[in-house]
Amino acid sequence: MKNAHKLASLGAGIAVATEDTNFISAGWLGLALSYSIEVTGFLKHGVRMIAQVEAQMNSVERVLSYVNDVEVSERSERALRKTRMRA
Numbered sequence: 685m686k687n688a689h690k691l692a693s694l695g696a697g698i699a700v701a702t703e704d705t706n707f708i709s710a711g712w713l714g715l716a717l718s719y720s721i722e723v724t725g726f727l728k729h730g731v732r733m734i735a736q737v738e739a740q741m742n743s744v745e746r747v748l749s750y751v752n753d754v755e756v757s758e759r760s761e762r763a764l765r766k767t768r769m770r771a
Contacts, residue, residue, distance in 0.1 A: 692717060 695717040699710055 691720060 695713055698708065699713050
């Protein structure tokens, strides 16, 4: 929210500074500010989604590592054989 206020203040300052020269009309400036705030929200959402996907993929990699790389102890292997014999 703080960045939106800073951006609005900057836009207001540009509007006041360029009022006499008609460099940018107030309507166009307002439209540009509106879209810039909207794009910022989209970018923030995109970064959040990418971080979530990365975290989920990290979990999958960890599970695959446990399945493929962790050695089974003798005790665990005996328990596994017992459960297979019962089935």
